[in-house]
Structure formats: structure tokens, C-alpha cells
Amino acid sequence: MKTIKVLFLLLFLIVIVWVLYCLITLPNLAGLGNKTRFPSISVLDDNNKIMGSSGDVYAGSIKIDDISRNLIKAVIFTEDRSFYNHFGLDLRGIIRAIFFNIKQTRYAQGASTITQQLSKLIFLDNKKTLSRKMRELMISFYLEYNFSKEDILTMYLNRVYFGSGLYGVKSASRRYFSKSPDKLTLAESVILAGSLKAPSKLSFFVNKNASIKRAKLITNLLFKENVISEKEKIKADKDLIFLLNNKFDGNSVKVRYFIDWLYTKTPAEILRSKKDLLIKSTLSSRIQKIVNEAVEIELKNKNKNIQTAVIVMNYEGAVKAMKGGNNWKFSKYNRATQSKRQVGSIFKTYVYLTALNKGVSINDTMLDSPIINEEWSPKNFGDKYLGRISIKKAFAKSSNVVAVRLSDMIGRDAIINQVKKLGVTSRISNELSLPLGVAAMSLIEVVGSYAPICGDGKPTIPYGITEINLRNGKSFWKRVKPEREKIISKRVNRNIKKLLREVTIQGTAKKLSTLSFNVLGKTGTTQSNRDAWFIGCAKGYVIGIWNGRDDDRSMQNIFGSTLPLDIYKNIIEKI
Numbered sequence: 031m032k033t034i035k036v037l038f039l040l041l042f043l044i045v046i047v048w049v050l051y052c053l054i055t056l057p058n059l060a061g062l063g064n065k066t067r068f069p070s071i072s073v074l075d076d077n078n079k080i081m082g083s084s085g086d087v088y089a090g091s092i093k094i095d096d097i098s099r100n101l102i103k104a105v106i107f108t109e110d111r112s113f114y115n116h117f118g119l120d121l122r123g124i125i126r127a128i129f130f131n132i133k134q135t136r137y138a139q140g141a142s143t144i145t146q147q148l149s150k151l152i153f154l155d156n157k158k159t160l161s162r163k164m165r166e167l168m169i170s171f172y173l174e175y176n177f178s179k180e181d182i183l184t185m186y187l188n189r190v191y192f193g194s195g196l197y198g199v200k201s202a203s204r205r206y207f208s209k210s211p212d213k214l215t216l217a218e219s220v221i222l223a224g225s226l227k228a229p230s231k232l233s234f235f236v237n238k239n240a241s242i243k244r245a246k247l248i249t250n251l252l253f254k255e256n257v258i259s260e261k262e263k264i265k266a267d268k269d270l271i272f273l274l275n276n277k278f279d280g281n282s283v284k285v286r287y288f289i290d291w292l293y294t295k296t297p298a299e300i301l302r303s304k305k306d307l308l309i310k311s312t313l314s315s316r317i318q319k320i321v322n323e324a325v326e327i328e329l330k331n332k333n334k335n336i337q338t339a340v341i342v343m344n345y346e347g348a349v350k351a352m353k354g355g356n357n358w359k360f361s362k363y364n365r366a367t368q369s370k371r372q373v374g375s376i377f378k379t380y381v382y383l384t385a386l387n388k389g390v391s392i393n394d395t396m397l398d399s400p401i402i403n404e405e406w407s408p409k410n411f412g413d414k415y416l417g418r419i420s421i422k423k424a425f426a427k428s429s430n431v432v433a434v435r436l437s438d439m440i441g442r443d444a445i446i447n448q449v450k451k452l453g454v455t456s457r458i459s460n461e462l463s464l465p466l467g468v469a470a471m472s473l474i475e476v477v478g479s480y481a482p483i484c485g486d487g488k489p490t491i492p493y494g495i496t497e498i499n500l501r502n503g504k505s506f507w508k509r510v511k512p513e514r515e516k517i518i519s520k521r522v523n524r525n526i527k528k529l530l531r532e533v534t535i536q537g538t539a540k541k542l543s544t545l546s547f548n549v550l551g552k553t554g555t556t557q558s559n560r561d562a563w564f565i566g567c568a569k570g571y572v573i574g575i576w577n578g579r580d581d582d583r584s585m586q587n588i589f590g591s592t593l594p595l596d597i598y599k600n601i602i603e604k605i
Contacts, residue, residue, distance in 0.1 A: 070306045070501075071296075072205075073289050075313045076350075080205050082289040092200050094184045098214035101199065104223035105187065107257055108248055110144040114179055118145045118170030145170040148186045193225050193233025206234050216262055217269030220245040220252070242274045284322050287354030287364050288313055292494045297507065306501040312348035312494050317605060321351045324600035328593060329356065336585055338597065339365040339576045341477045341492075342605075345485030349474075349494045350571065361580075370456060370470040371561045371578060374554035374590065375428045375538075377467035379483065379565075381436055382425055382529055384448040386522045388440045392422045392529060396432050406462045408434050411555075425529045426537030428553065430466055437465035451517045452479035453489055467554060476565060477574035483526055484550055484567030487518035530567065538591045539564065542599060549602065553590030560584055564594035568602055 073082045094102070106113050112120045120143050142150075149169035173182055192202035199222070203211040207218050214222070224244035225232040234241045246267065253263040292311060300307065325338050342351040354364030363369070386392070398416045401408055410430050416423070424432035437445060442460050449458060449469075454476075458469045474492050481490035491512065498507040518526070530550035534542040538553040547568055554563035562577040562585060575594040579585065585593075 073309045075315045094180050097211045100216045100219035104219045108223045118174040151189045191229045193229035194235045216266040220248045286358040288352040308499045310497040314350040318351040320604045328597045339473050341574045343572050345481050347490040347492050366473045372556040374467040374556040376554035376563045378433045380449050381465045384445045385436050394421050398429050426532040433465040473574050473576050480565050480572050487516045487523040488514035555589045558584045562590045562594050566598045
């Protein structure tokens with residue numbers, strides 16, 4: 031008996047020492063935990079709507095009165111139903127969770143109160159140790175003693191993680207639903223409340239179906255527990271269906287290629303500042319949606335292995351939409367900016383532009399016939415030749431042999447210099463097949479080089495950032511409009527546009543001739559149909575489209591005049 035008493039006393043002393051140790055090692059509670067975090071970068075479209083974020087996004091604290099009662103009701107119901115009746119620890123919840131977990135034979139339910147969760151959010155890490163749990167309880171008691179329930183709930187809602195890098199109800203409400211927290215509907219509120227169980231998996235942007243499914247479950251439970259009326263439930267169910275089917279997800283794969291490219295264009299010194307930033311971009315959500323839908327429609331019955339890259343840019347260089355591949359989730363590689371592919375007949379525009387600069391007229395004639403020499407024997411597509419034809423017709427029909435003859439006449443070095451003036455930075459070799467487009471370029475280079483041709487003859491540098499502000503609204507960096515001097519004369523500019531227009535009237539892109547507005551354009555197809563291109567100019571936009579396979583295999587029956595042209599037509603009609 032004496033031995034047992036000694037053991038109990040020893041055990042009691044160990045517990046006391048351990049509790050004292052936990053108490054001594056508590057963090058500084060007075061500061062309420064200025065937690066270190068990664069700075070956030072949020073990207074806004076041209077209407078100041080947040081399209082994507084990186085880092086930890088905190089939008090700042092707000093008062094409880096500025097938060098929708100719908101959200102408060104949903105959060106308390108899902109996270110801590112006894113919130114107003116406990117002192118930091120819910121004993122009934124603990125007992126209920128123990129029995130439930132025993133029944134499930136696994137850890138399926140927790141019993142942490144909102145106060146305990148706040149303790150962890152502010153002061154503690156996620157380590158699942160007994161000492162951390164004890165500290166959590168001690169901090170919870172401290173919070174309950176020093177703050178009101180409204181204060182605790184406010185601090186929690188301003189700090190809790192809602193998924194997709196979003197911390198606090200203000201950032202989540204703005205990001206997910208483009209509204210302030212006081213305007214949240216019941217449907218939107220249960221979506222946010224539902225995500226708290228597993229924010230990484232139940233984020234509205236990560237898994238919309240799972241998010242809505244959980245929201246419906248919560249709505250049903252709220253009704254069964256008489257927290258909401260039948261009328262409220264019916265309205266919430268309708269709203270959830272609408273959000274599932276109609277909400278454009280800006281943070282999804284649909285804009286990620288653009289956002290990823292934008293981060294690479296953010297000045298390095300700004301990224302090193304470690305400040306929360308708002309990047310105002312040139313992206314148009316409306317045009318991006320048109321592009322995404324057009325590609326989806328045209329690829330529906332096509333080989334899924336055929337990739338598509340699209341860039342929509344105005345003549346001044348502002349990129350309005352970008353698609354770097356069929357699915358960002360499966361491939362982060364941006365084929366619009368990172369990939370360099372042979373451009374095919376797209377290059378002929380540069381050849382003819384140089385020729386016009388050298389004094390060649392669009393009405394001059396050249397021989398469209400086979401070229402036979404010891405070095406090289408280029409041929410037209412399908413071995414079709416038209417004899418002596420005008421420069422205008424040769425361009426429209428994309429004659430290979432005329433392009434080669436022009437190149438020999440004006441000099442390949444002159445063509446290369448012209449291409450460089452247009453803003454192309456890729457290495458271009460001086461070789462016999464140069465005029466046929468063997469040079470490899472990125473889509474964004476090609477689109478940028480066509481902008482001065484279709485526009486005012488001044489060089490254009492594609493850009494996606496207009497301004498970078500701190501999260502408090504203070505301007506941190508602003509794009510300065512560059513000085514631009516003409517590199518194409520009015521006469522030459524007028525004539526090259528006539529050539530590009532002829533392509534869409536009677537040339538390789540003549541299916542665009544039925545449109546009610548004028549389009550300037552050029553098709554391009556590389557050897558063995560490995561790449562198919564179309565560059566079109568209309569309504570103030572240069573739109574570049576590329577199709578190909580990542581493994582560089584032939585696309586067989588796909589040409590610049592087929593799939594890329596169809597995608598373009600689908601886009602330009604709706605812009």
C-alpha cells in the first residue's frame with residue numbers, strides 16, 4: 031500500500047512538473063501572436079477582380095458587425111455548437127467525439143472548440159503532441175478570461191484558413207465571391223464554413239463539386255436543427271446549384287498560364303521586398319473565357335494529344351488572354367511563352383515586309399515555278415504552281431518558291447534584321463530555307479512581331495502588368511509607357527496590310543471572308559504537319575494560335591488553314 035502511495039505521489043509530481051513546464055514555455059500571449067508568413071501576391075484582371083494569388087493572403091481585420099450573420103451562424107454550427115456555453119473546452123464534445131471515433135474504429139471526429147483553434151492559429155504549430163495540446167488548453171483559458179465571445183469569434187474569422195492561400199473571411203469573401211463579408215448569402219456562407227473542415231481539399235476553387243456537396247450537407251443539417259427556415263433552405267439550395275454551374279473560377283487552370291507568366295515578369299526587386307502586393311494586370315476575364323470555350327469546342331472531337339496555345343493582345347502590347355496548353359493541371363509548361371517551334375509560312379510576312387521596304391511593289395510579278403539547283407530544290411505545297419503571278423497573289427496563296435526567290439533577291443541578312451526590329455529575340459540562322467519558316471520562335475514573340483505590322487508600325491513589347499500596389503492601396507510600381515519610333519513607313523504598312531487582307535479574301539484563310547468585318551491574317555504549317563499556326567488581326571487585337579504535339583509528331587490532316595483558323599474564327603466573332 032505504501033509503495034502505491036509513493037508511486038501515485040511520484041506520478042502527481044511528474045504531472046505537476048510537466049504542467050509547469052508547459053506553462054513556462056507558453057508563447058508571449060500579450061502580443062496575440064504576430065505570426066510570420068510568406069507575403070502574398072494577388073493578381074487582378076482589367077476590372078480589378080482578383081484572378082489568382084500566391085503566398086498567404088490576408089486582407090486585414092474586420093469587425094464582427096461587418097460579417098454576415100449567415101456566415102457566423104454556419105461557422106458556429108459546423109465548428110463549435112457550444113461556443114457560447116463553454117469556457118474554452120467542450121467536455122460534451124470531447125465525450126461525443128470519443129464515442130464516435132470508437133464506433134468508427136478510427137479518428138473521424140475532433141472536438142476542438144473555436145477558442146482552441148484560435149489558440150493554435152495565433153500561437154502554436156500543428157504538431158500533434160500532448161504538450162502542445164496542454165499549451166493549447168492553457169491559451170484557450172487565457173483567451174476566454176481576457177476576451178469576450180464576440181472578440182474571440184472575430185479574431186478567429188479574421189485568421190482562419192479558407193483554402194487557396196486565403197486567410198481570413200475578408201480575403202476569402204472577396205476572392206471567392208467578389209463581395210465584402212457582410213454581403214455573403216447563406217449559400218456562400220455554408221461554402222466557406224464547409225471548407226474549414228479540410229480547406230485544401232474543400233476549397234471552392236480546388237474542388238468545386240466537393241465544396242458544393244459539403245455545403246448542401248450543412249444546409250440540410252441547419253434546417254433539421256431549426257437553425258434556418260424551410261424558405262431559407264430552398265433559396266440556399268437554388269443558389270448552390272447556380273454557383274456550381276455558372277461561377278467563373280478565376281483561380282482555376284483557366285487563367286493559371288497567364289498568372290504564371292505574369293510572375294516571371296514581375297520585377298525581381300519588388301518580389302524581394304517581401305510585401306503584400308496587388309498586381310493590376312491586362313487580363314480580360316471576358317476574353318479569357320471566350321478563348322477557353324473556343325478551344326474546348328474545337329478540340330472536342332479532335333485528338334486530345336494535340337496541344338493548343340493562344341494569345342490575345344491589343345496592338346499596344348497588352349495581353350488580354352493567354353492559353354499555354356490544354357490543361358494546366360496536367361502540364362504547367364506554357365506553350366505560349368516557353369515553347370519555341372518552327373513557324374512555317376508565318377515567316378513569309380517578314381520576307382514580304384522586307385521586300386516592300388526594299389521598294390518591291392505588291393503589283394510586281396514573279397515566277398511561281400519549281401526551283402532546281404544543286405544546293406536546294408524548294409517546292410510548293412502539293413507541287414502546284416501558277417506561273418507568273420503578282421506579289422499580292424503569291425502571298426495570298428503562300429507560294430514557297432516566290433518567297434525563296436524574293437529572299438534571294440533582297441538578301442537573307444536584311445530579312446533577319448527586319449525580324450529583329452519587330453522584337454523577335456530568338457536566334458535566327460541565315461540558311462537557305464529561312465523564308466520557309468524553319469526558324470523556331472515562341473508564340474508570344476510572333477504575336478508581338480505582328481502587332482506593329484497590323485497596328486501603327488511602331489515596335490511592340492507584350493506586357494501583362496500595368497501597376498503594382500501594396501495591399502493598403504499605396505502605389506508601389508507603375509508601368510511607364512515606352513517611347514516608340516516607327517519602324518515601318520506608312521506606305522509599307524499600308525501595303526503589307528493589303529497582303530494580309532488578301533490572305534483572308536482569296537488565300538489560305540478565305541473561310542474568314544464571310545465575316546462582317548475585315549481580318550488580316552496569315553496561316554502557317556511546318557514540315558510533316560508538326561505545327562499549325564494562324565495569326566489574325568481584327569477589332570484592335572492580334573490573336574496568335576498554335577497547334578502541335580509535345581512529342582513533335584505529325585498532326586496528319588491539321589494545317590494552319592484548319593484547326594487554328596477555326597479556333598480564331600470562334601474567338602474573333604465573340605470578342
